Amino acid sequence: MAGLTDRRTARTQKALHGALMSLILRKGYEAITVQDIIDEADVGRSTFYAHYTGKEDLLRSGFRALRMELAEAQDAAGATSDGSRGEPLGFSLAMFDHAGEYKHIYRALVGERGAVVAVNEIRRILSEIVRKELSGAQGDEAVPGEVRNQFVVGTFVTVLTWWLERRPKLAPSQVDTIFRRLVLNGIGPSRCDTSHQE
Amino acid sequence: MAGLTDRRTARTQKALHGALMSLILRKGYEAITVQDIIDEADVGRSTFYAHYTGKEDLLRSGFRALRMELAEAQDAAGATSDGSRGEPLGFSLAMFDHAGEYKHIYRALVGERGAVVAVNEIRRILSEIVRKELSGAQGDEAVPGEVRNQFVVGTFVTVLTWWLERRPKLAPSQVDTIFRRLVLNGIGPSRCDTSHQE
DNA sequence: GATAATCTCGAACATCGTGTTCATTATCAT
DNA sequence: ATGATAATGAACACGATGTTCGAGATTATC
Secondary structure, three states: OOOOOOHHHHHHHHHHHHHHHHHHHHHOOOOOOHHHHHHHHOOOHHHHHHHOOOHHHHHHHOHHHHHHHHHHHHHHHHHHOOOOOOOOOOHHHHHHHHHHHOHHHHHHHHOOOOOHHHHHHHHHHHHHHHHHHHHHOOOOOOOOHHHHHHHHHHHHHHHHHHHHHHOOOOOHHHHHHHHHHHHHHOOOOOOOOOOOOO | OOOOOOHHHHHHHHHHHHHHHHHHHHHOOOOOOHHHHHHHHOOOHHHHHHHOOOHHHHHHHOHHHHHHHHHHHHHHHHHHOOOOOOOOOOHHHHHHHHHHHOHHHHHHHHOOOOOHHHHHHHHHHHHHHHHHHHHHOOOOOOOOHHHHHHHHHHHHHHHHHHHHHHOOOOOHHHHHHHHHHHHHHOOOOOOOOOOOOO
């Protein structure tokens, strides 16, 4: 009924996605050519272009699953009620968990030799989520909402990248703590607790 | 004496840089080909490759001037003494000023359709600077130094991008205020002043 | 001004990746 | 079984890259 019928297309698309993932792990996204992908997937050239406009399109299509998974996680976490009352930044731990699970892929996508396309896609997904969570709570009026949003997303990507490249042994929860610390408090002098100064 | 003699090479390099800048403003960095550059600069193809390995190399070489200019600005600002005592984040205003002066170029390089190479270059330059400034002051021990460094740089790029793309009318000093606010305080609940809660 | 060094030119070339076309073959849904 | 649809693979046009080389132009230096 729906569009998911024909087994042939499903098989082809699965093969192409698998090939892309293997290749990303093997040689990094940027270095991959369409030729590599169809060789690895053992699929005809014209077949590839019948499904996707290029490797970027193929990669992007892989993010739909992530988008949905995160949307559900957010709904589940924020199911407390209407707004964003459960936790300040409820999305972050779920996201770090997800990244921890597919650590190899994330590292290959997010690092220096990673895929800008992928990072942008992640940014876009996170922007939506953060916008919802931040819509209620209004903090500093000296800092416009848009830039606050971008700040949260940017910090997340920063911490994510640092984690995967420099401290892959850390647990998602530990990374999440660092993230929240930075986003909520910055790096300013300690904080309110009036610690001893001189 | 030094390497800067021959007027021919100087002329050629200047022409190529100028051509690259014009093209960046006209059609964005990614869309530019070497052919475009040498047409615009009216320079032979082999001549181009005698000087640079590609458009990326050409772009990168343009950042040396910036690197030096910023190093001087930092030395001048931090000339107070040995360490980083003058201001917490002394580099930021100088950098925003510089970006404000060459606003068109920066916007074309930093935006969505900008040049990853350029942003990476900016990141690298800033990392050096921030590392020096942050080496003395040790804040939160729960947040490792490396990630704090990346956090500052990342936030700078975020604010810079937002400024150039969404609020180009703002003055550098205003943007700088927002940047410092975010870096030092984050977006945490109001502040220490124990405002009325319920 | 003459000389030797060296920079520039431009055309030609090999190479590679892209994206399309089309007739043929294989697989699917029913 | 059969009509519909997907996959194949070879061929093609195109555009960009990076290199080579001999001839000519510009330069530094004496």
